[in-house]
Amino acid sequence: MNTDLQDYSHKRLNILTGEWVLVSPHRAKRPWQGQNEAVSNEVRPSYDDSCYLCAGNTRINGEVNPKYENVYVFTNDFAALQTDSKSFSVNDGLLKAQSEQGICKVICFSPDHSKSLADMAPTEIEQVVLEWQNQYKELGDNDLINYVQIFENKGAVMGCSNPHPHGQIWSQTTLPNEVEKKDTQQRNYFKEHQKSILGTYLTQELEQQERIIFENDGFVVLIPFWAVWPFETMIVPKKHQTNISEMTGEDTLLFAEAISVITKAYDKLFNTSFPYSSGIHQAPTNGEDNSHWHWHMSFYPPLLRSATVKKFMVGYEMFGSPQRDITAESAVKMLRNLL
């Protein structure tokens, strides 16, 4: 390990997007006098009659949720993307716009209002994984849909407006910016080396063992060398799979175990229900050759020093590049100690 990376300002390349993150290790010593987040240690009931995601309750549009027992999926009542939205384009001098169609769904992870993924058993999480696979296949089969974005916003600080355990799936006709970047980088590497860039990176990380948090037979949980958020992590399948539907029967439980391990470690880190946005990046469903893709799931948690102090991605980060203080290698040590 190059110790300069722990001592001096530098930038690291994200091989999947081609963008850089600025790392300023010495800056972690800076005092904090800014905004503190509220911590909710409220214990939630297993059922809340005012929650529009609980089983049997009525949603804002009058629909009644079934008495579901594991996972429940429905179309978002305020979908940002719709299939019956008008097709049009604007090409007026330097004003360029294009209609976008899609389907937005909500997926309840459990009927139990009080839980989060961290509180669920791997076999329960596996039900969520199986449903993600179904959704990816079903949405991907729709001719209108060329990309399926699975994600979760957890915690009020991440814009989540309902604590009931749930995630979302936004699927659409064109590739979003971040997916476009990863598509290009992975394609270029694959063309040149006939193997996946993420798989090659994984081999290197497994040899070095410096940023690995956990591994089982199918998956590795690590902090990528180029991580932006203080405790950002990534779950990478050991097999070269382009999308989650390629997981076999054994893989799904191993993946569920990886999710369980990292979300439990997060909750222990600052002794709080750890907020984050997570998401799965995987091959588009555009019918093209996507063998350059190697799917992966990332967690972007905002907390920096405690349950109440988060990292602000503001001025310099918005106008320049993302910036972090604590290095990926220090963060790995903290998380590893909590397994």
Added chain:
Amino acid sequence: MNTDLQDYSHKRLNILTGEWVLVSPHRAKRPWQGQNEAVSNEVRPSYDDSCYLCAGNTRINGEVNPKYENVYVFTNDFAALQTDSKSFSVNDGLLKAQSEQGICKVICFSPDHSKSLADMAPTEIEQVVLEWQNQYKELGDNDLINYVQIFENKGAVMGCSNPHPHGQIWSQTTLPNEVEKKDTQQRNYFKEHQKSILGTYLTQELEQQERIIFENDGFVVLIPFWAVWPFETMIVPKKHQTNISEMTGEDTLLFAEAISVITKAYDKLFNTSFPYSSGIHQAPTNGEDNSHWHWHMSFYPPLLRSATVKKFMVGYEMFGSPQRDITAESAVKMLRNLL
């Protein structure tokens, strides 16, 4: 105006970065049950003896601020970038890193602790503009510095840890991600058309008058067609200037007036001291031909519906593309009414 843009989901191209924003106009009707921000309507004193930015006070490193009367600049006591930081690079398989050197400064806009730019007279703001010019020139003359990022984080919700009116200047050896993108897009257009893309865009906006908030002899305040944040705005000089040092005597006061107008309108919008991150993107100081650059100042304010409800750029936005509900054209109308 194409009314489809007000009714149906679409994406718009940011001509300066080459990236897209997803716009879902119908979604503005969605109810909000999520996190509310705290509003501070606290009236601050003109001088606070515990503030490390007030004139005459002692900073954390023991240095004493002078009794400054207008603007005061010093090197950040917890600088993310330093000039005496070690030079090194890592090129180890798929791990790529490069040391980064630079200078980070803090600029106090006024000795008056109680004020913000919105409360200052244009002639007072002009003092800030003149100092930005000095800093751009002085830092740019340093061989280590190839780019100067001027920005302000205003409000606790934007990670600002001290309400004393101040901004920052981070200058460094390489170009940050966002600047690199704008450099490429502007260069490509300039090569093909021998004129600046932003100047050409400005002409089109001035003809259409749909997204213009304010103009004077030197500057236009507008909401760009591709704005991401609900009330994002941009100040663009009418003359083709590559960087702020090219502003002449008259320009600086006209620019100060534009800043004054938009910050005052912001404060009126939700009847609160309006938080934002602002920043100036301008030509690098790398000694190359940068005639493709057209400098501009942008404001990225997080608030969406009121002083307490902000737009969260989370799951889909982090993994996919930025997304907005209210259109640029509706936001313009709201801000114009407040002038």
